[in-house]
Amino acid sequence: MTLLEAEFDHLQLDQHGPIAVLTINRPKALNALNGDTLSEIAQAVELIIDEAEIGAMIVTGSGERAFVAGADISELADLDSTFAGRELSLAGQDVMATVANLPFPTIAAINGFALGGGLELALACDVRVASPTAKLGLPEVGLGLIPGFGGTQRLPRLIGAGRALDLMLTGRQVGAQEALVMGLVNYVAEDVLSRSRELAQQMLKNAPMSLGLVKEAVRRGLDAPLDHALEIEADLFGMTVTTKDFKEGTRAFLEKRPASFQGE
Numbered sequence: 261m262t263l264l265e266a267e268f269d270h271l272q273l274d275q276h277g278p279i280a281v282l283t284i285n286r287p288k289a290l291n292a293l294n295g296d297t298l299s300e301i302a303q304a305v306e307l308i309i310d311e312a313e314i315g316a317m318i319v320t321g322s323g324e325r326a327f328v329a330g331a332d333i334s335e336l337a338d339l340d341s342t343f344a345g346r347e348l349s350l351a352g353q354d355v356m357a358t359v360a361n362l363p364f365p366t367i368a369a370i371n372g373f374a375l376g377g378g379l380e381l382a383l384a385c386d387v388r389v390a391s392p393t394a395k396l397g398l399p400e401v402g403l404g405l406i407p408g409f410g411g412t413q414r415l416p417r418l419i420g421a422g423r424a425l426d427l428m429l430t431g432r433q434v435g436a437q438e439a440l441v442m443g444l445v446n447y448v449a450e451d452v453l454s455r456s457r458e459l460a461q462q463m464l465k466n467a468p469m470s471l472g473l474v475k476e477a478v479r480r481g482l483d484a485p486l487d488h489a490l491e492i493e494a495d496l497f498g499m500t501v502t503t504k505d506f507k508e509g510t511r512a513f514l515e516k517r518p519a520s521f522q523g524e
C-alpha cells in the first residue's frame with residue numbers, strides 16, 4: 261500500500277513530494293490518543309519509512325483547537341491493574357520511540373492544545389513549531405497519573421530538569437511564547453503548517469544521510485557519558501566521509517555551485 265492509498269479511522273496521511281504530513285484526526289475529542297489512534301500512528305510511520313521518496317515528516321492535529329489533548333481519558337479511566345497501566349505506558353512509549361527513531365527530520369506543527377500524551381508526541385519529534393494560541397503542558401498529576409509516554413524523560417532532556425519538574429509538578433499549561441523562551445518549542449508561527457513545510461524544505465536541501473546520522477549522534481550521545489558520546493560522533497563522522505554525498509557536497513562548495521545530493 262502506498263501513502264496515498266492508505267486509509268485510517270483516526271488519522272489522515274498526505275504526501276507533498278518528499279514531505280509526509282500525518283494529521284491526528286479526532287477533532288471532537290480534541291484529537292485525544294485512544295489505543296486505536298496510537299496503533300494507527302505506528303502503522304502510518306511504517307508506511308512512511310517504506311516510501312523511499314519521503315525525507316521528512318510533519319505531525320499535526322485536525323481542526324482549529326488542538327494538536328493532541330492527551331491520551332484518551334475515557335480509556336485511561338478503565339485501567340485497574342498495575343500490569344495494565346504498565347502495558348499501556350510501554351505501548352505508548354513504543355509508538356513515541358518509533359517516531360523519535362525515524363532516520364529523517366520530523367516536525368510537530370502544534371496548532372493548539374498539546375497536553376499529556378500530545379506533548380509527548382511533540383517531544384518525540386525533532387523540532388516543534390507552535391501557533392501563537394497553542395497551550396502546552398503535562399497535566400497528568402491532576403488526574404492521579406504521571407506522564408507515561410516518555411514525558412518524564414524527554415522533557416528534562418530537552419529543557420532541563422528544573423523547568424521540566426516545574427511543568428510536571430504544577431501540571432500548568434504554558435502558552436507559545438513561554439514555551440519558546442524555555443526551549444520547549446523552536447518557533448512560533450501564525451501558520452504552523454506552512455512554517456513547518458518551509459523548515460522541512462530547508463532541511464531537505466542537505467545530504468539525507470547526514471540528517472539521519474546527526475539524529476543518531478544526538479540520540480545515542482544523550483544517553484552516554486561524554487567520552488563515549490564523542491566516540492559515537494567520531495564513528496558516525498567517519499561514515500559520512502565515505503558517502504557520495506560528501507564528495508558531492510565538498511566538490512560543489514569548491515566549484516561554487518549548489519550541491520545535488522542523491523542520498524548515497
Ligand SMILES: C/C=C/C(=O)SCCNC(=O)CCNC(=O)[C@H](O)C(C)(C)COP(=O)(O)OP(=O)(O)OC[C@H]1O[C@@H](n2cnc3c(N)ncnc32)[C@H](O)[C@@H]1OP(=O)(O)O
Pocket residue numbers: 288289290292329330331332333334336352373375376377378399400403405406407408409
Ligand atoms: C500517558 C498519557 C497520559 C495523558 O495524556 S492523560 C491526559 C492529559 N490531558 C489532559 O488532561 C487534557 C484533558 N482535556 C482538557 O483538559 C480540556 O479538554 C482542554 C483544556 C484541552 C479543553 O477544554 P475545553 O475547551 O473546555 O473543551 P472540552 O469540552 O473539555 O473538550 C472537548 C471534547 O474533547 C474531549 N477531550 C478533551 N481532551 C480529552 C482527552 N484527553 N481524552 C478524552 N477526551 C478528551 C472532551 O471530553 C470533550 O468531549 P465532549 O464534547 O464529548 O464532552
